[in-house]
Amino acid sequence: MMLLEREPVLASLRQYAHEASQGEGRLVLIAGEAGAGKSVLVERFQRDLPDAIWSWGACDGLSTPQPLAPLFDLARDLGGTLEDLCRGQPERDELFAALLTQVTGDDRLNVIVIEDIHWADEATLDLMRFLTRRIRAASVLVIATYRGDWLAPSSPLRLALGELAARRWARRLELPPLSVEAVRTMADGTGLDAGQLYRLTGGNPFYVTEMLEAGTHGVPLSARDATLSRTGRLSDTARQVLETAALMGVRIDAGLLADRQSELDELSASGLLVDEGIGLRFRHEIARLAIAQEIPAHRQALIHARILNALRAGGSRDDARMAFHAEGAGDEEAVVRHASLAARRAVDLGSHREAAAQYERALRWAAHSAPSAQAELYTGLAEEATLSDQSQTAADADEQALRLWRLLKDRRHEGESLQRYSLTLKHLCRGDEAVGAAIEAINTLEPLGGTRELARAYVTLASLRMTRSENDQAIDLARRAQALARSLDASDVVADALNTEGCAASATDPSWAGLIRRSLELAISRNLPNQAGRAYSNLYGIACDQFRFDEGEQYYRDGVAYCEQNDLDRHFHFLRAAHTIVLEHRGRWDEAVAISAQLLEESSAAPLHQICAQALIGVIYARRGEPGVWRALDSAIANAAPTGQPQYVIPARLARTEAFLTEGRVDEARHEAELAADAAHDIDEWMRGALRRWLYRTGSDRIVDGPIAEPYRLQEFGEHAAAARIWDELGCCLDAALALLDSSDEDDLRDALRRLDELGARATAGLARQKLRQIGARSVPVGPRRATRAHPLGLTPRECEVLELICERKTNTQIARALFISAKTVNHHVSSVLAKLGVETREAAADMSRNLTA
Structure with a gap:
């Protein structure tokens, strides 16, 4: 070419x-x-x-x-x-x-x-x-x-x-693609019309080359026709070898065609195959497909059978390739055998999607296999589909495995399948069914004695109870799991049980972190990466839930490093999701939305993993008065409601409450807040405080008893400025503004308005302006000027000042001195500037700014 x-x-x-x-x-x-x-x-x-x-x-x-x-x-x-x-x-x-x-x-x-x-x-x-x-x-x-x-x-x-x-x-x-001038250069001297060639090929170099090769017979209608025209010049035996090669794949196993050397030489000379030095390959997949698609189905089956037999004779251990050819040949027994082996090897190599696909291939041909063999295949499919985020496929496979284990009256496997099925249902946001399956698993396994499967079932139900804030039951189950697992030396179950106990204790017991740290130490000492990743995730997540952001920062850094080192993508994603909540509280909304949008792409198959990102995007759009609010918030509650888990239901409901209020829909906001209250049981003082704050703002008379965190308590006592100071100390920009917004004092309201305008919370700031007018305030400031909002980089005035100083190579400390703000505030502004510009470094931001103003 x-x-x-x-x-x-x-x-x-x-x-x-x-x-x-x-x-x-x-x-x-x-x-x-x-x-x-x-x-x-x-x-x-x-x-x-x-x-x-x-x-x-x-x-x-x-x-x-x-x-x-x-x-x-x-x-x-x-x-x-x-x-x-x-x-x-x-x-x-x-x-x-x-x-x-x-x-x-x-x-x-x-x-x-x-x-x-x-x-x-x-x-x-x-x-x-x-x-x-x-x-x-x-x-x-x-x-x-x-x-x-x-x-x-x-x-x-x-x-x-x-x-x-x-x-x-x-x-x-x-x-x-190539330009028409480049195509004209390639066609020079061939006598072919370069303009027609360009129109037919779209400037694709391979297509142009193929058509030029066929040019002596006129320009064909497609590159496929050009490729096929070459085969007409081959001998019959070479064409047969070419068909066999086409069904092997782009890379040809020449060892299977060792007795056809003269035909291979002919194919290489024709240009259809290319000699790589270590073997032959098709010039391009397009050429291989063009040839393969012309082979009639009955001959394809015969060719696949010959390739399969040759692989067997050569002692091949590539079960994935053998399963492919066995399926092409229609060899039922060979498909099941090789696809099963290929699936197990894919499991060993951590290729879970391919493992699931091989199990599905085996099951397509396993109609005559023994029920126990089919059950094992469905079990394997369920496990691998779960790990590759195909929750519905996993649930369907679990149901089939359960049906077969029950048919076989195999209680141990039945209980194990029920335990795994409960986790699949959890990820599908079918919370009540998940709990039911976990309870049934325990009831099935307990008569069999103290087995590892029973210990795992205890910890699974403990985890489900914990996520539903049924904390006393969760702690009891977690301790039972620990006792049994220790007797069996099941360190992974012990680590999970300690972790779950710590999470359940976090609502009331200040020493909760010690339990999860013990889980982490055990996981690291016994080389249990998944359990260690979960421990880091929960240490950080709970610290964030309790607004202990600075303490959580160390868990976040260590957890991200550990997850990256051990390729724990699921836990890495959880840490990032929790981090978006911190960014949201600290006013770094562009970063929070960008990361949340990416998380939604990455977890498109698992509804449970979408809830927090959907709620966060929706509520930030609501504050800004941007479109797309209800698409995000409706999806969030549709996923959250069936879980029965306060940790998902209450934040999703309160996000909707806030959005309704920004639109002046007070009755609907009140209804959402009261639905959130319906889900509240055994929640901690921070979530309880947030719930009571939004009930108050919507005018609800619903009572939610129990202690609340200090800034919420100050707000309830009317000490709005004091509450705002605590929120400022915690780094929570919006919370501070909302605390002041609850006040009736004009100075507090003006301060709230200023803060909301700086955050870009245009819709929420409208509520502050409305309240100022209601108390008779004069000269209520208008919002940011349109010219500011239309800045080509989307930056606020303060961010423009920060970017200008970045271009002057000032450090954060120097910027803080120049603008008379804290270094921490500068850090927030710098992060926002980088996020809005879509760059990762200060140098790249400066380059973009210079290019824009050049």
Whole structure:
């Protein structure tokens, strides 16, 4: 393929390679449509770096690929310990560590190329996250290519790209189609009409090349036709080999065609296959698909059967590939066997989506398998679907497994399935059903004696009770779980039970954190990353719930570092979600909304994980008077209400209360606040205080007894300025403004208005103006000027001042002195400026500002 109009991209690659060679590792993500020339570009770039160490891997386009296929390709190039490990059945962590050691253990630049990551399995995406987090101080350049136009909104890669590209050392490049001038250059001397060629191909380099190859017969209607026209020039035997190769995938296992060397030579000479030095591959997936789709179904089955037999004869251990060909051949027994084995290997490698897909493949062909075998497959599917955030699939599989275990009268497996099913129902926000399943699990397992399954069932029900604020029952169950689990040396259950007990105690017992810290220490000492991640999450989450933000900051930093080090994405996401609440309280709303929107993308399949983000986005939009308020808040309560969990129901209801009030819909606001009160039982003094505050503001006469936190208590006693001072000390900007808004004193109300205008809470500020007019105040200030709101970067006047000083390379301390504000306030403003500009560094913000004013 002729390489035209790619010099700017090559220049960027050279720059990134130079930076990486200086010990500043880089991840480069190269996007382009199918046929844009991504592979050709990287192959051309390789000639610019002859002294670098190059290793290549590629993802496979099979319907369910082999997990970590690119890593095994890299091992072939790198050799050494990594290649030795790949010959066995190593743990995923061993493989990741070995790869990292080999590419960072040399003074020379290491270039890792992973092609076609739009086909990446879950473990490969985890490998990319692993590498990206660890190469920033290494002489490593990771290049990953993908089809940007191919990604669905819910694609795992789309979500992963957001995480990867957010790293400061990550870069993105795009390969656009060729211009008509470039197509004219390629067509020069062929006698073909360059304008027609451009219209037919859209400037796609592969399509142009294919059509030029077929040009002696006129321009075909499509690149597919151009590819197929080449096959007409082949011998019959070569065409048969080509069909077999097309059903193997882009990369061809030449060992399976060793007796057809003359045909392979003919195919290579035709240009349909390319010799990589280590084997043959199709020039492009487009060409392979064009050929595969022309093979009649009955011949496809025969070819798949021949490939499967050849793999067996060669002693292949690639069960994912064998399952693919077994399904194509219609070999029921082989599909079930190889898909089951492939699923288990995918589990070992942490590729949960691929494991679930292999279990589903096995189940499609398992109609004649024994009920116990089917039950095991459904159990495996339920576990892997849960881990890959496919909650409804998990629930359906759990129901089938339960049906079969009951048919077989296997009480232990039945109880285990019920316990897991209860957790699935919890994530689907079916709270009452989740509790019912957990109780049934215990009733099923208790007659069998003190088993590990029973200990796990106790801790599961304890967790469900705790999330519903049934704290006494939760503590009792957690202690029973601990006693049984210790007798069985089940450290993971002990750690979970300690954690749950601490969470349940947090509503009333000041020593709650000690229980969760014991859980954390046990988890770390016994190498239980999931339990450790949960402990960090709950230590931070509860500290935030109790407005102990400074204390929680250490848990957040340590927790994020631990989760990143151990690739605990679920707990990492929880920590970020809790952090948005802190950002919201501290007035950093743009950051809070941006992170919440990202969390909603990442947890699109799990309703439980969406509630906090939806409520936060909705209430901030309401304060600002922006559209989209009720779409977010209606979704939040639709997910929260069925959980029966005060921790979700009350914040969602109170967010709706606040939104109704900003719109002047007092009756509806009062109704929401009273519904929140209906859900309140065994809640802590902070949540109780918030609930009573909104009941008061809506004019409700509902009584919610119990102690409340100090700033709420001061507000109830009419000491609004004192309450605002405490909120200021806690760093809660809006809460301070709302405390003053409850006052009838004109000075307090003007102070509230000023604060609300600074926050950008236009709709809430309208309530302050209305109240000032009601008490007869004169000269009520108008809102921020339209010109200010229309600032091209969306910055407030104060943020503009901060940005100007950033451009002058002032530190936060220097900015604080210049503007007569605290360093902490400067930090908040700087974070808001960076978020609004969509950059991560002060230097990038300054560059953007200069470009705007240039």
